[in-house]
Structure formats: structure tokens, C-alpha cells
Amino acid sequence: MEHFDLVVIGSGPAGRRAAIQAAKLGKSVLVVENRMRLGGVSVHTGTIPSKTLRETVLNLSGWRERGFYGMSYRVKKDIEGKDLGARLRKTLDYEIEVLEHQFARNGVRTFGGKAQFRGDHHICVVDHAGDEVMFGFDFAVIAVGTSPYRPAHIDFDGHTIMDSDTLVSELRVPRSLTVVGAGVIGIEYATIFSALDVPVTVIEPRDNFLDFIDREIIEEFTHDLRQRGLTMRLGGTVDRVEKDAQGWAIAHLTDGRQIRSDMLLYAAGRVGATQDLGLASCGVVPDDRGRLKVDPATFQTQIPHIYAAGDVIGFPALASTSMEQGRIAALHAFGAHMPAAPDFFPYGIYAVPEISTIGLTEQQVRDKKIPYECGVARFRETSRGHIMGLQSGMMKMIVALDTRKLLGVHIVGEGATELIHIGQAVLNLGATLDYFVENTFNYPTLAEAYKIAALDAWNRMPRVTPVAPVMDKATPTPDVSPETPDPVSNSSPAAE
Template sequence: EAHGNRVIEADRVLIACGTVAASPPTGPSDGQRILTSDDITRLEELPSSLAVVGGGVIGVEYASIFATAGVQVTLIDRRERLLDFVDREIVDELMHQMRNFDVTFRLGEAVARVELFEDGNRSEVDLELESGKRIVSEAVLFSIGRKPVTDSLNLGNAGVETDAKGRIPVDDSFQTNVAGIYAAGDVIGFPALAATSSEQGRIAACRMFEHDVSDFDRVYPYGIYAIPEISMCGETEEQLTQDRVPYEIGVARYRETARGQIMGDDTGMLKMIFHRETRKLLGVHCIGTHATELIHIGQAVIALDGGLDYFLNAVFNYPTLAEVYKIAAHNAANRLRHVRPPRSTGPKPGGDPVLTAEVPDNDDPRPLPATRLSERIETTG
């Protein structure tokens, strides 16, 4: 014992203390009217109205959950777009469905002032936005991020470095700047998902005891447990456009499957993104019932370097939601039929003739054998 604290010594240490909700700018939450995401699960009754400040993953999840339960919800975020790391088409669909539950969005807005009003048995929260708008609700949820629980650890005494937000930098083995001290999970920052945190902890434990283990797999899914669910793995259209990668998409709606009709989900959607030339799968994005389950099929194909032909030839159980993969693949194949290969304007280096082919309008999306293209091949140079 030292100063009333228990002292534990070890040759190897793993720091996995997680995070807590960031405090509201107005001061500590009261657990009733001014809430954080750590408080809101302890509410004893639903408020009639709720303002959610912060349009990140947690804010969107709670906004959709409370709206579905009949609470009048207003979602406020200083950014012009929700969930900017998620495919734009998926976010647009989410917002459309949340509006069907009467969610009001105030994007590009920031809270300037918060006041509590008490009137007998009734209390309200008055939010004034920087634009001058006022929002009155029975409660307000501040979902403005989470911070690592490192302040009380005195990590500096051990020489462990942290960044300005209290996160612990680590290497590929999840070791900190101090030999023998490792960190994993939310305390090291992005991606801060339960699934990835668990895997990081497993790898760190193996590395610290010198057991063979693979590096952390960078192909992992995101799950957003809003209503409806969202899940994604791989690249978005926006990122591929920015990186100038040629791609084509394939889209399927749940209503195109028997299972979707049985379940009554006519708004769910799956989008796959394929490289336009190699046909490799680059990204999968899903919104709807069981989206966080469906995503693992696409995740496996990306990890195994598979592509469009796998989905075109695979057989899926009927009736299942997994059939959306087959439907989306055929949608992508139909789009790719109309993509002509680039034509060369000169001979190859060394003087060899260049062969260019015009792909015929054929129902089979796979490349045709050379013999079937022979009549359409032109020799130039």
C-alpha cells in the first residue's frame, strides 16, 4: 500500500481503460435534463422532446432510437453533413427515414447558450443557437465526443506519452513509447469500436508475451446501430473519386428480395463498389434491417481479394436478405456492359500492332473469349 492506494508491479502492462463521455460545455450533466450518453441509459421515463447536440455516431443512434419511441427530436450539429465518413447516399437515406419519424435537423448550427426553466412540476431546456434560433425541449443530450480515462493514471510518471486529447500513441504491436507498456481500445483513438478494441487487446497480449500473431487487419466493418442500422466496409465513392480510382457501383433494395417483403422492410439498401477494370470489390455499404450482419459477406470477399464474378456465380439461400448481394452484383454487371475499354491511338513500344476491341451487347457480363471477338478486332499501326 502507498498513500492509501494499492501498488501492483509487473514486467508488462496493458492499458485498456476506455473512455467517458465528454462533459457538456454548460458544466456537469444533471442526469435528468442535461444529459450525456453515459446518463441517458439511466433515464426512468422518456422525455416528450429531446434536443441532441452532436451528429456523430452516438448522437445519430440515440436521436433515431428516441424518435422511433415517439419522442420529438431535434438534432443539432455544427457540420453541414452528418457522418462524413459514411457513403453520402447511405447518409441521405438515413436522414430521409429519420425525417419520417419527425426528426428535425439543424446542421451547420452551433449552440451559443443553454438555460433551464422550472415551472412547478414542469421543466424545460432552452437552447439558443449562434444563428439566433431557439429550441425548447424537455431534455438535451450532449453527444460531443468521448475522452480517454487517462487523467488519473499519472502516465507521465512512467514516461508514457499521450496526445493533447489524452490518447496514447502506439506502434503496430500496440506498444507505447515505453517498452513493456501496451495500450489498446478506445484509449488509443480511432477507430474506437468494440469489435476492433477487442482484437487490438488480443494482439497486444500476444505480442507482449511473444506469441505469433498476425498484424491488425485493416479490413474491418463499421456498425452504426441507428434505426435503421448502417454498416460499411472498405472505400466510399467519395474517397475513390478523390483518389481518381475508376469504379462502378451495384445497388439492390431489400424490397427486391422475398425476405425483405416478408419482413416488411422496403427501404433497406445494399451498395457494392467494384473497380471498373479489375472488377475487384472495393467497398460495401448497407442500410436497413440486419445491416451489421449482412456486411460480413462483403468484408470476407474484400479481405480475400474477391470481386464481381464471385457474386455473379454464388448461390445464396432463398429466401434471405443475403440475396441482395446477388442482385447488386447483376446491377453492377449491367452497368459495366456499357463501359467501353479505352482505345489506343498508336502502336505499342517496339512497333507491335495494337488490338482494340468493341465489346458487343451481350447478356453475359463476363469477358468474351477471344474467338468470339475476332470479327470485331481492328489492327492499327
């Protein structure tokens, strides 16, 4: 029986980063993956497929050019499932090839099969031929990810009634789509298909969605969706789903409404893929959704030498955060130096349009009773926005009044997930509003929105004497009087 310093179960973002970090520390590492190829949920059914699908749709539909050429503009007139799948296959092959090369270069062993704990220092792996192989380990990282939540009363058939896994494995363009669940996955797929001009209805039992995003950003986002005809049924709960004589899905809501569509995507949550890991034999106890509880600083489970990272531990369930969790787990396991984690990390939602955010929301700032001010920039206010034909998109900046420090940046619109990193650097370095006001940004760029938002906030902030801020002459300023207080934010000292 071979023995390894570290065994990693799962080769998604958390698993791969944990394995490579341990290998760079000179440890022997085994990665067990139950799929036929490496990559985990992220590569095969999650992050990479959904983002590749999004990019394919935006390109083939001509979505980014419609601001100039009209809503009827198309790059390809009739878009089919095979068109969507062509780029996806190429992208997945490339991602897997890169991962295999990384493992080989760092001396990480891989083994294909289903892993199951046999005690707290051994696992049994049933390979793809059905043979059992035992391995011993000093430390383990559970990074198995999640799988779609599939209620027993929903008749998933892989064609009309789908979950997010089967959606990407059997790509087709439906004549209409119902999405049950307005979480990140549901919203991403709803807006992607809406960009193909597919009529989409989103059903969500709560009265709001994406609660962790600043409400003003969600209001802007919702307005954009309604403008293009996407229907939001908030406060609606699905009682049952059935198919009619034509094979279309009918979602029956508890309030008596019925929503009929060519395809239904059930995206109401995910569960940890831990049910077959034999966790009882090693002492790790999952919750009722299969997720694992860990120490948020070290990612240790109830058993100190067994760690868990990635989606299997729950929120925020982002590929970016999963990578860092896996790395920290490996560093802690082998006593290596762990730099302090930054106070804030960015969230990215790859909807159409994108949403990205970092730091405190306006509601969180109010709850903390921090005196603050907000600055807003519309992408259409930038020259680059005009060049790109952008009609929507905004950036919101939140600044502390007493220290002028940046508290949060929230963006909805084209390139949001790229733009957010400027705010991330300034926020985590503890810098102030002055950075944006005093520095020059490339012109024309969407990043210029940072200066516009900063000037908007600066104009609203109280001063003893009116002093013009230092600014790049090529940068347009918002049409706001320097001494005009914010008439909206009643909680701001500037409004009192």
C-alpha cells in the same frame, strides 16, 4: 508486492481480450477495474446498454411490424423507463457473468480499485475500501476507455440535461429530446428515441455528419429520418443550455435560434479516461483529450513495454476493433506470432435503421483515381424485404472496372450489421464481382441483395459483347438494360 507478467488496466473489450490472450500464452495476468463489477464502459454505459436499449425499443414499439400494420401499431401502448430498464439489467448481469467465467477459466486475476502508475514498472491500486496495494509488472496494457466530454458551461443535472452515461443509468421516455452532436453515439440515441415517436432534434455544428460513411448511404439515411419527423439542425452551434421555469431544457444556438425540449442529451465527443492514471510517472503522454498515441501496428505507447488499446487511443473506437487491438498488444508484448491484419474491417452503427460499411467509399475510390462502377439493391426489391414489410434500406457495392474486384460494400437498413460480413469475406479474400453473380443465395433472404447489387453493377460495366451473367433462376434481376451505362457517375469510364 506481487509481480505479474502483464497488468491490464480496464476490463472492457480491449482489456479482456489482452488479458485472456496473455493468459493463453501461459503468462501471469492481473486485470484492474475501478468499477464495482467487471465489464468497463462497454458493458455498463456504452455498447451493451445502447444496443440492448435499441432492441427493447424496437420490440416494445412494434417498429419492425409497422410496414404491415401502420405507424400507429404498438406492442405496448404506454412505454416507460422501467420497461426499457428491465431487459437492460438482465443483459448486463449475463455479460458480467460470462466475463467473470472467462477470467476464472483462464486464470486471470482481477482486482477492484483505481490504478495509478508509480514508475514505469509499478502501479498502486486504491481498492474500494480505500486501502493501497502495490503491484509490479513486466508489461502493461492501458484499456481504460473514455468518458463523455462535459464542458464546464453545461449544467448537467442527470435528469433534464444528460450525457450518454447518465442516460442509460436513469432511463426515462421524455416528451421531446434534443441531441447535441451527430456522432455515432448521438445519432444512435436520437434514432432510438425517435422510434418511440418522441420528437427529436439533432444539433450538429458541421454541415454534415458521419463523414467516414459513404455519402449516398448518409443521404438515404437522412431521407429516412426526415420522413419520420426527426429534425436535423446541421451547421448549428450550441452557445449555452439553460432550463426554463417548467424545468425543460433550452438550447441557445449562436445564430439566435432556441430549441426547447423535455430532455437534452449532450453527446459532442468523448475524452480518454486517463486523467487519474499518474501517466507522468511512467512517461506516457496523453493528448489534450486524454487519448494515447500508439504505434498502429503494435499498439505500443512512447514507453515500449506499456501498450494502449481500445477507445482510449481514439478512432475507430469500436468494441470489435478494440478486442483485436488488445489481442495484438498481448501477442506483441510476449513475442508471439501475429498474423497480418486484414486490409479492411467493418463499421457498425446501431441506429434505427442500422448502418454498416466496409472497404472504400465512392469518394475514396475517386480520390485514388480507380476506374469503378457501382451496383445498388433496395431491400424492397427482395422477397424477404416484402415479407418483412420493409419500405426502406439499400445496399451499395463498389467494383473496380479493370480487375472486377470488390472495393467496398455499404448498407443502410434492417440487419445491416449482420449482412456486412458477407462483403467482408469477399473483400478481404480479394474476390471479384463474379462471386455474387455465380453463387446461389438462400431464398428468400436479405442477403440476396448482394446478387441484385452485383447484377446491377455488372449491367453497367462495359463489355465487348453482351453476355448474360450466370445467375440463380430464382433470383430477381434489376430492371436495367445490359448495355445501359450509368448516367449518374460522370467519373466512370462506363459513362464516357
